[in-house]
Amino acid sequence: MASPQQHLIALLAGVASGNETAFAELYQASSSKLLAVAIRIVKQREVAEEILQEAFVKIWERAGDFDASIAAPMTWMATIVRNRSLDEVRKRAGKSFVNDGELDHLVSEDESALSLLERDDDVARLMRCLETLEPDKRQMVRLAYLDGMSREALAEKFDKPEGTVKTWLRRSLMQLKGCLDG
Amino acid sequence: MTEREDIEELAAEYALGSLSASERASVEARRPSEPGLDRAILAWERRLSPFIETLEPVAPSPGLYGKIRARIAPAAEVVSLQAYQEKLAARAARWRTTAIGMTAVAASLAGVMVWKEAYKPPMSATYVAVLQSGEQQPAFLMTIDTKSHMCAIKAVGAKKEQGKSYQLWMLHDTMPKPKDMGLIAVGDDMDLMEMAPDTDMNVYMTAKFAVSLEPEGGSPTGEPTGPVMYVGQLVQSMPDGTTSL
Numbered sequence: 001m002a003s004p005q006q007h008l009i010a011l012l013a014g015v016a017s018g019n020e021t022a023f024a025e026l027y028q029a030s031s032s033k034l035l036a037v038a039i040r041i042v043k044q045r046e047v048a049e050e051i052l053q054e055a056f057v058k059i060w061e062r063a064g065d066f067d068a069s070i071a072a073p074m075t076w077m078a079t080i081v082r083n084r085s086l087d088e089v090r091k092r093a094g095k096s097f098v099n100d101g102e103l104d105h106l107v108s109e110d111e112s113a114l115s116l117l118e119r120d121d122d123v124a125r126l127m128r129c130l131e132t133l134e135p136d137k138r139q140m141v142r143l144a145y146l147d148g149m150s151r152e153a154l155a156e157k158f159d160k161p162e163g164t165v166k167t168w169l170r171r172s173l174m175q176l177k178g179c180l181d182g
Numbered sequence: 183m184t185e186r187e188d189i190e191e192l193a194a195e196y197a198l199g200s201l202s203a204s205e206r207a208s209v210e211a212r213r214p215s216e217p218g219l220d221r222a223i224l225a226w227e228r229r230l231s232p233f234i235e236t237l238e239p240v241a242p243s244p245g246l247y248g249k250i251r252a253r254i255a256p257a258a259e260v261v262s263l264q265a266y267q268e269k270l271a272a273r274a275a276r277w278r279t280t281a282i283g284m285t286a287v288a289a290s291l292a293g294v295m296v297w298k299e300a301y302k303p304p305m306s307a308t309y310v311a312v313l314q315s316g317e318q319q320p321a322f323l324m325t326i327d328t329k330s331h332m333c334a335i336k337a338v339g340a341k342k343e344q345g346k347s348y349q350l351w352m353l354h355d356t357m358p359k360p361k362d363m364g365l366i367a368v369g370d371d372m373d374l375m376e377m378a379p380d381t382d383m384n385v386y387m388t389a390k391f392a393v394s395l396e397p398e399g400g401s402p403t404g405e406p407t408g409p410v411m412y413v414g415q416l417v418q419s420m421p422d423g424t425t426s427l
Contacts, residue, residue, distance in 0.1 A: 018394075018410035023254070027247055032239035039240055041199075049242060053250050060254045061315070064395070064409035070224055075231040082199065090203035123232040144200040145233050151200050166195075173194040173226075180229050 004029075008073035015063035023060060030074065031056070034081045041085035041148035051088060055081045086148050129179035137172045144169065193222030197230055309386070313393050313414035314339075321412045322348075322366065322393060328383060335366050335373040340393075340412070342368045349396045351406055354389040365400050366393065390415055 008029060014022025031052065038048035038055075058080055066076050130138050136158065143149045143157070151169065155162040195201055196209045213220050313322040321340040326333045340348060348368060351360035366373050392413045394406040401407050 016409045017406065018392075020251075020254075024247070024251075027250070031246070032241045033234065033237065035242050036237040036240045037234055040237060045240075045243075049246055052242060053246065053253070056250045057253050060250075071228060072231065074234065075227055078231060078234050079227050086199050086206065087203070090206065121232075123235045126230070126232040127236075141198065142233070144198045145230055146237070148199045150202055152202065154200065165200075169195060169198065169200055170191045173191070173198060177194070177229065 005072060005074070009068045012059075012063050012066045012068075012073055012076075015060060016066065026059070027056060030077055033074070034077060037078055037081050038085045040146050041082065042088050047088065048085070051081060051084045055084055082148070089148050090150065125180060126176075129176050132179055133172050133175060137168050140165065140169060141172050141176070189216075189219050190222055193219055194226050197223055197226030309383075309416045309418055311391055311414040311416045313391060313412040315412050322350075322414075324350075324391060324414065324416070326377070326383075326386065326416065331377045331381065333363075333375045333377050335375070337366065337368040340366075340368050343395060345398050346395050346408070347398050347400055348393050348411070349400050349406070349408075351392045351394065352386075352389050353392060354385055356385070359405055360392070362401070362404060363391070387416055387418075 008026065011022045011026040011029065015026055034055065035048055035052050038051045039045055042048050042051065055077070059077060066073065071079075130141065133141065140154050140158065143154060149157070151162050151165045154160075154169075155165045158165065160168075192209060196206065201209065209219070209223075213223065308328050309326040311324040311326075312320045313324060314320045319339040321338065323336045323338050324333065325336075335350065337348075348366040350363035350366055352363050353360050364373070364375055390413060392406070392410050394401070394410050395408040396406070397408070
């Protein structure tokens with residue numbers, strides 16, 4: 001039995017050769033996760049679904065560029081969705097976001113952090129390494145990655161100068177790297 | 183701070199998502215020419231991606247896949263063949279006008295008298311297919327002349343891919359698998375292929391033509407192995423009996 005990751009790799013190879021069945025299956029397997037990524041950043045389902053559409057068209061066109069020795073399939077696809085989502089929120093920077101209610105059940109990942117810690121995989125390793133950061137810095141890293149908050153937005157939220165946020169983020173990331181790669 | 187640390191931290195913040203729009207744009211502009219930066223970004227994307235697993239999945243609206251499917255090639259061409267054919271005919275007309283214009287320039291340069299003697303009329307462009315991907319610029323132009331039984335392929339927008347070859351395939355409902363139509367050169371020259379004299383144009387007119395990107399020298403299996411890059415279908419651009427432009 002192939003692992004879910006191997007399955008996604010095989011599907012992407014199928015998509016690369018123009019196989020629409022593989023594409024449909026890839027969509028089935030990954031779209032709800034990827035939509036969660038987009039909604040969390042852009043805060044609106046309608047906008048997030050538009051981004052997901054564009055992302056899957058891009059996945060169809062670029063599947064041949066995917067290289068399993070460089071990236072995991074989910075990382076590759078999520079990066080497409082995240083980059084597009086980040087472009088969208090930066091474009092609207094300054095305007096306030098209207099939470100359309102989609103977020104309410106999405107912001108509770110902290111609650112499950114304990115159960116995630118018990119897993120024996122990349123997720124658990126990242127969670128354990130995050131635990132080594134001070135709470136404020138941990139929260140900043142999380143808000144930047146999952147919510148797509150810019151330094152500027154974080155500075156406002158944490159009431160710190162932007163330069164301080166930059167220093168904190170970069171130090172936290174290097175600390176994470178030491179923990180994850182070590 | 184050393185430059186290397188700077189690149190590492192910039193890559194980290196880029197992958198994290200905390201950069202401003204202009205900083206993001208600057209990183210994206212630098213990326214293609216800075217392999218070190220590119221590698222660092224990929225490594226950071228890998229390190230941080232487990233975050234995604236902490237999100238609760240959200241099911242997309244039921245109609246979303248249909249919208250995506252309508253936008254991808256070659257499925258897009260299958261959806262409304264008539265609309266697509268009309269679009270193709272318009273494009274083919276545009277390309278033919280360009281070709282006539284170029285011949286005229288060549289003629290005026292060479293001198294009309296010389297041109298009249300040496301010039302052999304090009305084969306009549308009776309059928310034309312524009313091979314393209316979605317709404318992008320045409321990549322290959324394929325013309326078939328039923329009188330000379332020649333099929334000509336010209337790269338118009340396709341770019342040479344290092345270590346790869348473009349290969350043309352014909353797909354038809356009556357064929358169990360795509361028919362190999364040969365490799366296509368990407369350059370100034372046209373690829374000419376002779377067709378069997380008993381070729382059934384009805385099959386050609388209802389077939390689809392696809393270009394896949396294959397390892398150099400062509401598909402090792404005799405069937406498309408690489409991504410299908412461009413698709414198109416023939417339309418009749420000149421009525422039967424027309425012998426020249």
